[in-house]
Amino acid sequence: MLTEGHGIYLVSITTARGVTYTFDGKTQLTLTAGTALPDTRVTNSAKPLQNYSYVEYRTLAPRKLTGRLQVKGRDQFDVWVKRQEMLRLFNPLYGPFTFNLAYPDKNDVFHLYNVILTDAMDSPLNVKSDPTYAEFPLTLTALDPFWYGASHSTTLDIGYNELTIAEGTAWLKPIVSAQGPVTDLTITNTIWDYEAPFILHVYGTIPAGDAVIIDCRQRSVSRASGALVALSHESTLASFGLIPASMGAKGLNRITVSSSDMNEGFQVTVDWQDTYYAI
Amino acid sequence: METDPLLMPFTITGVFFTKYNNTYSGFYVEPAEQTKLRHYLKPVLISGLGIPQPNVRMLESYRMDGAYFSGLNIPSRSVILSIPVTGDVQAKRAELFRTFSHDPAISRYTCYDLNLELSNNVILSLHKVVLVSITEELHGPRGQFLALTFLASDPWFYNTTVRQNTWEHTGGFQWDVDQEFDLDIMGTGIAYPTIEVTGVVYLLRVLNMHTHQEIGPLYLQTMEDEVITIVTDPLQERGVFSNIRGNIISHVGSNYESASLDFYLDPGFGANRIRIIGTAYGTLRVVTTWYDSYLGV
Numbered sequence: 001m002l003t004e005g006h007g008i009y010l011v012s013i014t015t016a017r018g019v020t021y022t023f024d025g026k027t028q029l030t031l032t033a034g035t036a037l038p039d040t041r042v043t044n045s046a047k048p049l050q051n052y053s054y055v056e057y058r059t060l061a062p063r064k065l066t067g068r069l070q071v072k073g074r075d076q077f078d079v080w081v082k083r084q085e086m087l088r089l090f091n092p093l094y095g096p097f098t099f100n101l102a103y104p105d106k107n108d109v110f111h112l113y114n115v116i117l118t119d120a121m122d123s124p125l126n127v128k129s130d131p132t133y134a135e136f137p138l139t140l141t142a143l144d145p146f147w148y149g150a151s152h153s154t155t156l157d158i159g160y161n162e163l164t165i166a167e168g169t170a171w172l173k174p175i176v177s178a179q180g181p182v183t184d185l186t187i188t189n190t191i192w193d194y195e196a197p198f199i200l201h202v203y204g205t206i207p208a209g210d211a212v213i214i215d216c217r218q219r220s221v222s223r224a225s226g227a228l229v230a231l232s233h234e235s236t237l238a239s240f241g242l243i244p245a246s247m248g249a250k251g252l253n254r255i256t257v258s259s260s261d262m263n264e265g266f267q268v269t270v271d272w273q274d275t276y277y278a279i
Numbered sequence: 280m281e282t283d284p285l286l287m288p289f290t291i292t293g294v295f296f297t298k299y300n301n302t303y304s305g306f307y308v309e310p311a312e313q314t315k316l317r318h319y320l321k322p323v324l325i326s327g328l329g330i331p332q333p334n335v336r337m338l339e340s341y342r343m344d345g346a347y348f349s350g351l352n353i354p355s356r357s358v359i360l361s362i363p364v365t366g367d368v369q370a371k372r373a374e375l376f377r378t379f380s381h382d383p384a385i386s387r388y389t390c391y392d393l394n395l396e397l398s399n400n401v402i403l404s405l406h407k408v409v410l411v412s413i414t415e416e417l418h419g420p421r422g423q424f425l426a427l428t429f430l431a432s433d434p435w436f437y438n439t440t441v442r443q444n445t446w447e448h449t450g451g452f453q454w455d456v457d458q459e460f461d462l463d464i465m466g467t468g469i470a471y472p473t474i475e476v477t478g479v480v481y482l483l484r485v486l487n488m489h490t491h492q493e494i495g496p497l498y499l500q501t502m503e504d505e506v507i508t509i510v511t512d513p514l515q516e517r518g519v520f521s522n523i524r525g526n527i528i529s530h531v532g533s534n535y536e537s538a539s540l541d542f543y544l545d546p547g548f549g550a551n552r553i554r555i556i557g558t559a560y561g562t563l564r565v566v567t568t569w570y571d572s573y574l575g576v
Contacts, residue, residue, distance in 0.1 A: 077290055081287065093547065121329045144345045
């Protein structure tokens with residue numbers, strides 16, 4: 001490492017085109033801000049001439065990250081090559097990338113998705129100072145504001161399931177995949193008895209060999225075969241999630257899987273990552 | 280495949296300007312009237328060589344955390360040169376202002392290319408910059424500097440060496456063309472190519488298989504010795520031209536890229552694969568020229 005002390009050491013970046021770059025100490029990125037709770041957007045509801053309002057809902061704004069990128073070259077020629085490599089790595093034209101980082105004293109790796117450079121990335125060339133060293137201040141934005149940890153996957157039985165989630169500090173947005181054949185699939189998650197369950201209801205028949213994939217993080221529904229598919233109007237894709245223990249209800253998710261017709265080969269899989277407001 | 284010269288060791292050895300010293304009549308300037316004057320500067324500090332601030336467009340959705348990524352563009356670049364001054368700093372400032380002066384109303388006709396000379400014989404050019412400010416930085420009698428700020432509305436650094444690829448194929452009297460070739464694009468910015476097609480061809484289509492862009496079909500059967508030139512550079516006169524018929528853009532199909540000529544090469548994919556489709560008679564030749572560009576140095 002070039003420097004020691006405060007900061008979080010970035011492990012690697014995976015670009016939009018699938019290339020992973022690991023910072024090796026000759027190049028190093030230190031985050032100075034961006035691990036805490038990001039800005040929130042609160043929607044208030046107020047009545048005219050009334051002295052108070054109430055919060056209707058709250059969402060997180062894209063996460064801002066600031067950091068410092070240091071580049072050390074063998075000589076003045078080498079540092080220019082490394083500058084080029086870094087400019088290519090953070091080139092916003094190549095699309096958002098994935099950020100993978102770890103605290104130096106822990107084994108956990110955290111991920112940020114859809115991260116992109118949102119301010120200039122410039123390192124003034126000073127011919128009088130050390131020609132083997134360049135430093136770039138960085139401003140990045142994570143369009144998905146959550147930090148993601150370990151990945152998990154489980155298969156749901158037909159009927160009632162209990163899924164207890166211990167890790168994470170934010171609602172988990174799962175990817176629910178259902179392997180056909182199945183007709184009119186309904187998946188509900190009841191967390192509190194006094195509130196209506198979250199519902200995912202897929203109209204129509206998913207034949208054998210095909211699958212429907214409901215990505216709650218991307219808010220998308222697709223079929224493996226590429227055929228058109230739609231959720232029914234009663235579905236709550238925008239809010240469907242799994243609750244972790246830190247958010248209440250002891251992290252217990254009571255999930256039911258039902259359908260009007262299902263046959264051998266039908267299977268529902270839930271994939272999720274531990275999700276954090278802050279790390 | 281060639282290696283990008285900026286991924287081989289280099290340093291910046293100098294900065295110089297080439298001036299477009301035009302005389303103009305009406306709204307048109309003859310390229311032949313552009314004369315280039317060189318003004319060498321020896322800056323001690325250059326900033327603005329990296330990635331300029333992008334305009335990132337995000338889409339927010341009802342009750343959704345974060346945002347969707349919609350796209351981005353790079354609007355412009357500012358480059359600041361700090362040059363040391365000995366003697367009368369006011370006189371030097373006035374001299375520099377005279378050198379780089381321009382009429383703001385017609386700045387596109389009185390502007391400069393800012394060129395970086397690299398130690399590996401590469402010259403990177405920032406096209407058509409204008410001087411926007413000169414500020415003094417005084418650090419005692421022995422430390423006087425002038426900071427010159429230039430605005431580059433085209434933010435790319437262009438390698439001044441032209442790149443060219445020639446593809447040629449001879450078929451029968453009448454043959455269906457469906458051929459592919461690779462363009463070895465380098466750099467970190469997109470490049471807008473000029474494509475010259477020579478030969479008798481009908482329903483010509485030019486596709487970039489990596490960016491999924493297509494120009495064509497050209498609803499026209501070209502003649503022997505006719506050269507079709509597709510100019511995609513937005514800073515030139517974009518269009519589809521024939522050396523015999525003139526501008527033939529109205530004969531080109533109506534998909535997005537054909538209408539806008541927004542057809543480019545993207546080095547992020549490595550070599551870009553170009554596909555040529557049509558019906559040809561005899562020999563068909565496609566010559567593609569472009570300049571590699573860089574988002575930062």
